[in-house]
Amino acid sequence: HRPGVTPMRAPHEHPVPHLGDVSPAAWREAGRRLLAKAVGEWCFEDMLKAVDDGDGNYRVDLDSGITYQFRATPGAFGWLRVEPDSLARTGTGMLGNSIAEPAWDVQRFLLDSATTIGTDASTAATYFTELAATQAVDAARIEHGGTPVGELRDLGHAELETHMTGHNLLVANKGRVGFSATDVRAYAPESGRPVRLVWLAVHRGLGEFRGTPELSEQEIVRRELDEATRDAFTGRLTEAGLDPAGYVWTPVHPWQWDHAVQTLHAADIAHRRIVLLGESQDRYLPGQSIRTMTNITTPGRYDVKLPLRILNTLVWRGIPPHCTAGAPVVTQWLRGMLDTDPYLTEETRTVFLGEVASVTVRHPYLEDLPGAPYQHLETLGCIWREPVESRxxxxxxxxxxxxxxxxxxxxxxxxxxxxxxxxxxxxxxxxxxxxxxxxxxxxxxxxxxxxxxxxxxxxxxxxxxxxxxxxxxxxxxxxxxxxxxxxxxxxxxxxxxxxxxxxxxxxxxxxxxxxxxxxxxxxxxxxxxxxxxxxxxxxxxxxxxxxxxxxxxxxxxxxxxxxxxxxxxTDQIPRYGLNRDRIVVTRYGDRALRHALHPNGTLPNPLAAG
The missing domain is CATH 1.10.510.40 (Transferase(Phosphotransferase); domain 1)
Structure with a gap:
């Protein structure tokens, strides 16, 4: 089995079928639902124009000569809630006549609408893969049948996360560029498959630990690893002739170790600036962000946020070094301010789950490269966060x-x-x-x-x-x-x-x-x-x-x-289009920094008077 993945199916794991096990009916139904979401969200973000034909009927006319008709219910902020079963696609047939047929193919819709949206072929092709990956997961869930909400009510926080279906606004919300189909079955939250984390020793010339005042580096290691594991890891360093005190320990996601760290940090590994210690015994479940892991073996231990060099929901899912370095001081500042507020602490009993410790590892070469794409600079490090179970x-x-x-x-x-x-x-x-x-x-x-x-x-x-x-x-x-x-x-x-x-x-x-x-x-x-x-x-x-x-x-x-x-x-608020940002504005070019979204028009505010 892959390192870091438990080979036996645990009780809470969900079978995620291979695509060969998904029926055509499940694939079409997943596409129909995704198409309805795409039509509604892309019209909402003003990427497409919906023409009101009256009595709840609408259509979108595309530059390609194709028209999509549908029924929808107007909602807040000018949104149209599209009925999936009502979608129809009208094009010109071989004899020049218009032919309407039920529409379920969201991938065809992307190609039909590409020129109307104003995207280029390269972006459309890459986004096509994100749509396909999303539809594959949705189709597998439909094939399996999912879990009734009555059963979800009794689940704990971490396990409930494995039943969720992704970001609401983003259409291709499970694109996960960089993951293979096997990776999805091993590491995606919907698989419900526990993961063991790989631990590394990083030389102090390369890695830096930071924590809130009550947490030392030694205390974090003691809390997160049992004594036998700590002894085994220390032994691997001493057997290699290395001084354990000269290294800071950090977990890494097994996929990241295999696909990013061993390549980008190959020189550091060869020079023993990074040393593989092995797997810890605890098992973790990924949340919907994939990179945040919850300990299910010892629930009182910290959640761990780990970088993954995959592109999902608009950005590469690494962790910037300034974030790992800054996390504990931000938590301490917020605590000093909010934990002394009686309304928050006594009346509402609001809980702020602090990011209490971190390890920062900078790339020794690429951080000096002007304009280096951020995906290459955020490959190693971690943030430990207070878990829900502890509070x-x-x-x-x-x-x-x-x-x-x-x-x-x-x-x-x-x-x-x-x-x-x-x-x-x-x-x-x-x-x-x-x-x-x-x-x-x-x-x-x-x-x-x-x-x-x-x-x-x-x-x-x-x-x-x-x-x-x-x-x-x-x-x-x-x-x-x-x-x-x-x-x-x-x-x-x-x-x-x-x-x-x-x-x-x-x-x-x-x-x-x-x-x-x-x-x-x-x-x-x-x-x-x-x-x-x-x-x-x-x-x-x-x-x-x-x-x-x-x-x-x-x-x-x-x-x-x-x-x-x-x-x-206020009567109007700015509109920020997440789907538009990916398909039209940002596209897929590498950038040195994550960028700020810019508004695209305004939306009527349902909170306004009247």
Whole structure:
């Protein structure tokens, strides 16, 4: 078996069929759903224009002479929720007549629409592979049937992650450029297959450990590795004639060790600046980001964030050295500020899962190359993060915010299952959700001018013993925490030597993180699920969300100027198109740095009055 992969199937593993085991019907159904998502999102991002033909019927006319017709329901922010079974493709037949046929082929749709979108052949071909990889995983899930939401309710945080289906906004959300089909079955979250991590010793001239004040390098190693493993690893260094004290130890993902480290750092390995120690005994499950691993053998041990040189959801999934170096100091700064706030610590009991220690390894040659693509500079290092299991109450279940959007193969939404199981009236349950999620986020935004980029994986909800939302968990601080460039006395001294880790931005941009990640990125999809399965109309859903924002304002009248500065109730908000960025703007050229998104028009804000 591959190093780092447990060969025996564990109880929570899910069979991920080879494509040869996927039926044509499952492939077509996966394509139909993905096509509906593509039509809806690409029109939403103004890549394509939807023509309203009345009575819920729409069409998209393409430069290629092809037209796609469909039925859709208008939603918040000007989004169209496309009905997959209604899609039809009309083209010109051999006799010059127009022929309409049911449409399910999302790959054909990409090629049909390429010139209308304005992308080039190279980008379209590479994006085609991302679409195909995404459809392959979706088809395998359809073939297998998936797990009913009623069974998902009893799963722990790490195992629930393996049942999720990827990023909401991005169409090709499981592209994973660099992974083979075998790699997907071994390392992707949907396989549910535990992974053992490889450990390396990195010479101190190349690697650097950092931790929060209470965590020494020795303490991290003692916490993460049992005594027998520590002794075995130390023995490998001494047997090779090397001084163990001259090295810092770090885990590495087994795929990364095989595909990136042994090639890019071949000279360091040959000169014993990097030494392979072996596998640790603990097994980990990957989350939806793939590179963040949760320990399932010893749950109290830290989550580990590891670089992977694969391209997925817009960027190469490495970890920049300035992020590994800055993670502990950012965590310590946030703790000093937020852990002394009674509203967060006592009233809402908000949990901030700190990134408490890290190892930074810079490439000794490529870091001196001007303009070197960032994918080559982020191949080795790690961040240790506090795990959910160490902070949750005994009777508390913690689930990602994104999990509420999950729909099983029978069409049942996870959010509806949670509401039914709680026995609460849907509006009461939703009010608890809005209060739990929004009050802490808005408090930090308005009082401190800070946001956490609270997307569905960074934001977790803790549910009480009745199944009601009870408190908020936030994670992934480094490179995702932003602060306003306006002076905010409540922030106190800031770690200014890490400006590139704590970027200063205009208040309107800080606000946009909250708008995009919570309201556009999640509530846009949650509202129709609640309308369909909980009988809470979308208009009422948005009124409740707006009322929560207003309740926060009433609670903090002393921050009235900041309510205006970071106004979430404005009539229009900028539109940031993630799919458009990949297909039209960024494409697939190597870049020296991750880039900032730029707005493309505006969206009507459902939180605005009236």
């Amino acid at each position: 949750r109450d005994p009777d508390e279940r913690v689930r990602t915010f994104a999990s509420l959007l999950h729909v099983d193969s029978a069409g049942d939404a996870f959010v509806a299952e949670l509401v039914r199981a709680s026995g609460a009236e849907p509006r009461l349950w939703l009010k608890r959700l809005f209060d739990t999620l929004l009050h802490p986020v808005l408090h930090v935004l308005h009082r401190y001018g800070v946001t956490f980029n609270p997307h569905g994986q960074n934001t977790l909800i803790g549910y009480d013993e009745q199944g009601l939302p009870g408190r908020l968990y936030l994670k992934d601080f480094v490179d995702d925490v932003c602060v306003s460039f306006t002076e905010v006395p409540e922030r106190g001294p800031e770690p200014d030597s890490h400006d590139h880790v704590l970027p200063r931005k205009h208040p309107s941009v800080i606000r946009q993180h909250v708008m995009d990640q919570i309201f556009v990125g999640h509530f846009r999809y949650l509202a129709p699920l609640c309308a369909d399965q909980l009988d809470v109309p979308e208009a009422e859903f948005w009124r409740m969300a707006r009322e929560t924002v207003l309740a926060h304002r009433r609670r903090t009248p002393e921050l009235a100027s900041r309510h205006t500065e970071y106004d979430l109730l």
